[in-house]
Amino acid sequence: MSADQVEIAEHYDRVVDALTGRGLLLGSYDAAGKANLMTIGWGALGSIWSLPMWIVLVRPSRYTYECIEHSGCFTVNVPSEAMSMACATCGSVSGRDVDKFAKVQLTPERAGNVLAPVVAECPIVYECQVVHSNDVMPAKLADEILGGAYVDGDFHRVYYGRVLAARAAADAGEQLA
Numbered sequence: 001m002s003a004d005q006v007e008i009a010e011h012y013d014r015v016v017d018a019l020t021g022r023g024l025l026l027g028s029y030d031a032a033g034k035a036n037l038m039t040i041g042w043g044a045l046g047s048i049w050s051l052p053m054w055i056v057l058v059r060p061s062r063y064t065y066e067c068i069e070h071s072g073c074f075t076v077n078v079p080s081e082a083m084s085m086a087c088a089t090c091g092s093v094s095g096r097d098v099d100k101f102a103k104v105q106l107t108p109e110r111a112g113n114v115l116a117p118v119v120a121e122c123p124i125v126y127e128c129q130v131v132h133s134n135d136v137m138p139a140k141l142a143d144e145i146l147g148g149a150y151v152d153g154d155f156h157r158v159y160y161g162r163v164l165a166a167r168a169a170a171d172a173g174e175q176l177a
């Protein structure tokens with residue numbers, strides 16, 4: 001991807017549209033160095049401790065959980081509408097069983113600032129270093145969320161990823177329109 005460094009607020013509306021629609025692609029490496037992708041629909045991009053931050057929620061059952069616990073970092077990749085099928089696949093099969101990059105025919109590239117892969121074809125990518133994590137606390141959760149999102153337990157770990165780099169293709173706006 002030919003890309004330029006951008007501020008996190010750039011393309012914000014379109015990033016949130018993708019997050020709440022087809023999903024975003026969370027990239028990580030496993031302990032053996034295999035690149036994995038997981039679709040996320042829950043997350044937040046903002047500022048915490050005066051640092052640019054992506055907050056993502058990953059259930060312990062996900063292979064991605066093992067990967068982030070091992071590597072301490074991840075990437076958030078914003079797919080175009082044309083990658084919707086890839087998002088569906090990366091959100092329904094596990095990297096434990098499948099090489100998802102190969103399956104969805106996307107290209108992993110080593111991120112410049114963290115030990116995690118970026119998706120070469122994605123118009124916007126963020127490179128994130130975990131600076132904090134905590135687990136969802138059932139006793140502190142509103143009943144309507146507890147009964148909806150956690151009928152099987154598997155309470156998310158919430159990762160706070162400091163955004164070390166954010167890049168967008170020159171035509172990111174058109175690709176995400």
Ligand SMILES: Cc1cc2nc3c(=O)[nH]c(=O)nc-3n(C[C@H](O)[C@H](O)[C@H](O)COP(=O)(O)O)c2cc1C
Nearest residue numbers: 023039040041042058059062063064091093094095
């Ligand atoms: C649109 C969409 C959004 C999703 N959002 C999340 C999420 O925010 N957190 C999570 O733990 N799983 C989420 N999932 C489920 C994972 O993507 C799915 O379980 C995936 O197969 C896990 O892959 P892994 O085992 O390779 O990590 C989502 C799935 C879809 C289809």
